[in-house]
Amino acid sequence: QTTCAQSSVTFYGRIDTAIRYSTNQNIAGDKLLELTSGGASGSRWGVKGSEDLGGGMKAVFTLENGFEPDTGKAAQSGRLFGRQAWVGLSGKLGTLTVGRHYSPVYNVEFANEPFGWANVYESGFIYDNYTGGNRWDNSLFYQYKVGPVSGSLMYGFGEQAGSNRNGNKLGGSLAYEFGQAAVSAAYQQTHDAQGVADHKVWTAGGYYPIGALKLFLSYLNHRSDLTPQKNDVWATGASYAMTPAVELYGGFYYDRQREQDGNKRTVVGMFNYKLSKRTNVYLQADYSKVDAGYASNVFDVYAFPTTKDASGAVTDFIKSRASVMAGVRHQF
């Protein structure tokens, strides 16, 4: 039996893999069959703990690794604890932690989408473009909750000699719970190495359960001082617990782009079957469509393939992609 130097440490993990078939993987329109990681949620293992310090105060920490179960490699560019790594204190005045955290906008979006900052392909990563990274290194995170209201503030150090502005990140969130429902909003602004605000993002949304049905609505607004391009991203959908074992999910995502007019639309559906509390199998299908303006979206890190001329202008682009996935997820 493994013993710990001290008590109250929890070891946990999640392994999620899926076979995925998708279209239009290159400009010739070729299809791809692959084993992929994290169709329903990212694979991970971690250690977390809390220690009672008396007087209502406790020490808390989480160290969480992400990995690719199809190759055994560490995810998040090979980081050991690339998902989360923080330590701090929690008490009557709130919780203050330091380290690598999810950003405020991520935390709010995660709650207000049917797919939880969707770990689905063309559908989910629609948001990833606009945050300058879902996780902030070198950050301070303060959380406070009073009754149904909770708020947070986060600051990420830019760590540049001579400037506290260059590379820094700042954000916050506010949430209100009523019963099993909640509304929440967040704002965050990040600066690049030269101090320009490369991402100014705010989001607002909520979820509302009606019996076995749960409805989701989310809006995200992205501006950047690097470009006049503006993006408004809507997400809506629902989950439905048909039986204790069977869950259905559906979502629609719409990224409307201005100044470089364009849009991306994604629909996604998922059938989830729980073999147990810890193990489930799932089927997922999604379809996405972009127009010519969106093919020039400078923030689209998961962009569909394009061809460009010598000046960098898009001359041809993939207009849509469909994918189906069958996966298994196990938690421990």
Place this chain on the structure above:
Amino acid sequence: QTTCAQSSVTFYGRIDTAIRYSTNQNIAGDKLLELTSGGASGSRWGVKGSEDLGGGMKAVFTLENGFEPDTGKAAQSGRLFGRQAWVGLSGKLGTLTVGRHYSPVYNVEFANEPFGWANVYESGFIYDNYTGGNRWDNSLFYQYKVGPVSGSLMYGFGEQAGSNRNGNKLGGSLAYEFGQAAVSAAYQQTHDAQGVADHKVWTAGGYYPIGALKLFLSYLNHRSDLTPQKNDVWATGASYAMTPAVELYGGFYYDRQREQDGNKRTVVGMFNYKLSKRTNVYLQADYSKVDAGYASNVFDVYAFPTTKDASGAVTDFIKSRASVMAGVRHQF
């Protein structure tokens, strides 16, 4: 005490280091003294678990890291779970897992050799040349067992858009147990990125215990569409449990090469002393010899040093190597 979010997770590991002295490490014939990893078996730690899902079904997983105890670095090119990473379901219809697995030929060879796909130097890696990697990323592995007969099928996705053939891997195995003895065979074929069958390998063999003695015999056949070169590799040997604490191992390996005629012969002996079930110390010695034809073996990833002329033809080569090793292995 470490607690797990759920039960039935096992944390395990093995640390194996040895001092090794070997000859002919470069074309000048220099000797090398080193601290090395895995004289008897690769160092590792892992997490594995199974969850009963009812109805004879269970969820199973293994995440296994390999590391170098002499430097503390992750092995398998720095992968976090480079040895094994898979998850799946097991039931009456068999076991289906997805992720990174040992290949079918590896699994059979491992059983039929006295040194278990020998973790010995010039002797063991004789096989490594012919499989295109002992482990397959992005693979599906199906196993079924009925009475004394067990079989497996494995498919590794090539993950190339527009072609399911390029880079893919396919194999299977069959085994028959009678008492403590068994015979088994496996075939596998891998394709390179252009879709050429770079490795076509089959193996057959078995082991047979006679009291404290255990005899091993194994044959491996390698062909490749990349070259006319053909290799037939024989391995035979025995282990002998002299006392509950003392084990002796001996093995002979013969790689006969055609079309580029040549051969490699290796003999290896090992004395193992068990200090406990979990801890042992060992002495090992091996001697290998190659001829001129083998020095041009294009698949020999552990080739002895050679000199080549401008056309790439071998002009001089190391003809033999001897090594002795003293090591310690601890399991937890």
Place this chain on the structure above:
Amino acid sequence: QTTCAQSSVTFYGRIDTAIRYSTNQNIAGDKLLELTSGGASGSRWGVKGSEDLGGGMKAVFTLENGFEPDTGKAAQSGRLFGRQAWVGLSGKLGTLTVGRHYSPVYNVEFANEPFGWANVYESGFIYDNYTGGNRWDNSLFYQYKVGPVSGSLMYGFGEQAGSNRNGNKLGGSLAYEFGQAAVSAAYQQTHDAQGVADHKVWTAGGYYPIGALKLFLSYLNHRSDLTPQKNDVWATGASYAMTPAVELYGGFYYDRQREQDGNKRTVVGMFNYKLSKRTNVYLQADYSKVDAGYASNVFDVYAFPTTKDASGAVTDFIKSRASVMAGVRHQF
């Protein structure tokens, strides 16, 4: 509950992060505000164990990872077990372990300094320059203790074919305990890849408790066959347990350089508040000052910024740095 294949394995860790403000980070004298790792001690997690083999003998091992809690990355250049990785046997004749160990000089210095081979910035790393690495890969470590006297020998293989001298490392230590006090000394010599003795270091020192006060004194002597430069490093200081919860630390470090005459002086103070046995918060301040000769210290891996002319001669240099830090440390 996590179970181990065998008993007697301990999982442990430490997370230490601090906000640090420091001056003169570049030749323009810019200040830096950052979240940093390991203000009081390096962040780590590890697995260690011992197995009773009977007859007074046991098997022992430690695998210890270092990581950066501000980014989640593995420390020690991304090694998995970069802090320690060793396995061995312990009995009446002493303890012999193989793998990656702290060097003999490190072990002695660690005991004789108020900040424990100080994990403080400009103050602590004054030593790091002179050892060719605090940890030795590929090393054999022998320890023996009889009554109050303990000694150790360490040998690190150079692992170069044709030469056991090139790259090798050799050292040893001796310590004498009397009550809660101790004196100790160590010597070590390392060779570079060409066999030149790049670091010849010896150290001697001790600590002496007087009630709640503990006094420290340490001297380190560094010579190298690569350069006529010689360094004599003195460290002294004290810790004071003011109350069970409050600890004060103070230290003074003086690196006197000859042949390339120069010096570096550092003072450091720390206020530590224990929230529990496992969790503490701390404040730390340090100030360092170098002169022109020291700015050319070829071994100073943590050198202050300089400007150099075409010939490589220093034309301008940062003369001092001050820093303050506030941190939290949690152990499990």
